[in-house]
Amino acid sequence: MPDDPNPVEASSDKSLLLDELDEKFAAFQVFRKSDSAAADALLGNLGAQDDVDKDIVLELSSAHPLGHPERFEHAHSLAVRALEVLDRNGARSVEVTRFGPLNPLIAFLVQQVAHFIVRTYQATVADQMYHLYARREANASREDPARRMLMRARMEMERLLPGFKRNALGVSAFVLGGAVLSTLLRWVQVALTAALTGLWSKIVATVVVGLLIVGLAWVILRGAAVARRRIQLTLDGPVHALWQTIGRCGEPPVDPSRTFALIAVILALLPWLLIPIGLLLSWLSEWLTEDESAIPEALRLSRLALFPVALPGFRRLFAPRDRRS
8 A cells, every 4th residue: 555645745735725815915915006907806806895895805915014114113102102191181170261150160070071081082092002013013924123113012002001091080989979979869869859849849940950951061062172172182193193104904093072072962952852841741740630629610621621531541640649549
């Protein structure tokens, strides 16, 4: 019985999938700028169908871990310096001048919103920088000088991460949860108890709640605007420059100030819907549950004329429990 052929020689006669992928990626990089039809055909062979698929193939076919290795260290140091400046100045005090004696309180609340957005964003940027460096270091060849640059940058970000991922709240969670929230909940409980005693108290409570929602919306919107301006001044340019220098790594992280601004706009629009509904419900509940004997005959007849069918149902819905029995 003849001996089996050498497995190494047998495997070398077969085309490896790795070689096939390398050939397709290399051909795509060659034809990408010179022959769009050939590049599209290669994309079809690789299974790409839309723009997202094309971006995937383009990023996967990039052979080098850094698009501009000669500028990487400068871009990295500039991004770290921008993080430092934003960490020191992004959540500084905010000037508010429109509310008289309430200016210090409003300024403090606006500062807390800006503080939260800035700290959240800088932690996200630092975390993504660290992970991006680590991944590009891992897929760089050992002979590539870019591997050593990425390793040094990754080690630096590993040391800096805890400082950039501190508490995003301007006050400690213990103070916020134990003192502030408990006091606010106690006030809300007292206000709701007082609001259920009569029609005018319900109206006043509804209007006050609406004004508080509008005030909260203004605070969030102002804090988001302050955070967006400070992030734009410090971190937007350096982070985009770093991502461009690394190359083929998608878009840099986006700060959450736009999301907070959208939440503020929605909150500002809510009172225009909630206040009329609250006033209408307060008036209906008072109108339909008051004592029949104290109502003039003409008014009782007008009720029956206005609600000939729905009146009994409304009475059962809004009447106290003892009257329903």
